[in-house]
Amino acid sequence: MTHRIAVIAGDGAGPEVVAEARKAVDALGLALEWHDLPWGTAHYQETGAMMPPDALDVVRGYDAVVLGAVGDPSVPDHVTLWGLLLPLRQRLDLWANVRPARLLDGVPxxxxxxxxxxxxxxxxxxxxxxxxxxxxxxxxxxxxxxxxxxxxxxxxxxxxxxxxxxxxxxxxxxxxxxxxxxxxxxxxxxxxxxxxxxxxxxxxxxxxxxxxxxxxxxxxxxxxxxxxxxxxxxxxxxxxxxxxxxxGGMGMAASASVAPGADTPGIFEPVHGSAPDIAGKGIANPFGAIWSAVLMLEHLGEQDAADRLMRAVEAVCREGIRTRDVGGSATTSEVGDAVAARV
The missing domain is CATH 3.40.718.10 (Isopropylmalate Dehydrogenase)
Structure with missing residues (x-):
């Protein structure tokens, strides 16, 4: 069974951390198809909307959505939030937002x-x-x-x-x-x-x-x-x-917006926001995005793969390959490489 995953990489550091989550998931060797949806602030600046009018129908065609982050200083926060994330949660009736909070070994x-x-x-x-x-x-x-x-x-x-x-x-x-x-x-x-x-x-x-x-x-x-x-x-x-x-910090936090018991695609995202102040510097923490991918795999019924990926995250944190916000010196891509290699 091939899982079709929509990717809304979003704004700021969102595309950077999503890239590492995809890298880590791809290392598992699952049957996945990634489909990029270019929604977010750039779409708003081009069209006057954060996502197209048929966005809900588009999303319903996938098994899950990986979301980086939305938000940019050029657009008021209430416009970006009510233009994309909240309408998706409400109109898809993703009524449960699940967020684990666990301090991993090695993380200060x-x-x-x-x-x-x-x-x-x-x-x-x-x-x-x-x-x-x-x-x-x-x-x-x-x-x-x-x-x-x-x-x-x-x-x-x-x-x-x-x-x-x-x-x-x-x-x-x-x-x-x-x-x-x-x-x-x-x-x-x-x-x-x-x-x-x-x-x-x-x-x-x-x-x-x-x-x-x-x-x-x-x-x-x-x-x-x-x-x-x-x-x-x-x-x-x-x-x-x-x-x-x-x-350990916002960069470690993962979340899943789901409708348990329904076949509605869930949305899986780190909760740190778009962090425009560090975008493009290669220092954004991808652990939250990768952990969100763990939640996605669990939701898709790929429990073994989810366990493997979570064990890899735990091992990399324990070994000290971490971005500077959690006491390390690794770059965003170096963390993703380490998790993928451990998988």
Missing amino acids: SPLAARPEVDMLFVRENTEGEYSGVGGRAHAGLPLEVGLETSVFTRAGIRRVVEYAFTLAAKRRGLVTSATKSNASRYGYVLWDEVVDEVAAVHPDVRSERVLVDALAARMVRSPMSLDVVVASNLFGDVLTDIAAELQ
């Missing part, structure tokens, strides 16, 4: 005594605070107002919480729900109620609810007290950036 830690870090975040990916519901009125006047409405649905909460419990049952058996129901009386009270309902039918998995501010502190103070964290769109976005730093 920002925490004293280098505690173990091994968390998995399941972030609701299509509604919540990033639903895009709202607007602005009285533009340009002193009484201008901007309204941003969070949308929480019972069905949307339930499916992502159910998935978190399913994943926790395969790990250390603990789900921590990030909430703020003491201050947000509607959306997060509903969130808590649904988490309790799901927990009742998963007696083999322990569960707890923690206010998001206290949870952020606990991640730093006692990271191994956490296993699977389930969170809303906004809370998951913030907490996973903290988690990325705990695992």
Whole structure:
């Protein structure tokens, strides 16, 4: 079976790290077809849109999408984000954003005594605070107002919480729900109620609810007290950036946007952004992109290949072939070469 993979290399350092992820995956010898989709800021500057009108139909023709990063100083961030990534997530209904946070051997830690870090975040990916519901009125006047409405649905909460419990049952058996129901009386009270309902039918998995501010502190103070964290769109976005730093930095962070149980192609991307300040310098960290490829292979049912690639990443980190952001001196391509050779 040949897997057809769409590649949106994107902007800034995106094409550099995606190239290394492709190199590492190609070393596995799988039956893959890569198809480049030239979407992003350059496409916007040429056409006035981040991607073409038929983008959703195009993406549905593939088994998975590898995304580098989108964003450029020449275009406002909300234009690039709402012009490509968020529409793909929402209109393809990729409701689960899965982000592992594990500190690999050899990678320096920002925490004293280098505690173990091994968390998995399941972030609701299509509604919540990033639903895009709202607007602005009285533009340009002193009484201008901007309204941003969070949308929480019972069905949307339930499916992502159910998935978190399913994943926790395969790990250390603990789900921590990030909430703020003491201050947000509607959306997060509903969130808590649904988490309790799901927990009742998963007696083999322990569960707890923690206010998001206290949870952020606990991640730093006692990271191994956490296993699977389930969170809303906004809370998951913030907490996973903290988690990325705990695992060595943003360059190490991988993610998968998927619709478990559906045949919709997932989107697999490092979460470090386009990093235009280091683009073209050969110093961008490709581990996050390669780790995202591991998640892609798992999603495609290529578990053996995913395990081989992850072991290669672990070995290269342990041996010290790392970019300078994680304590090494290797270039982007040297890291990719090392991982491919280890595979």
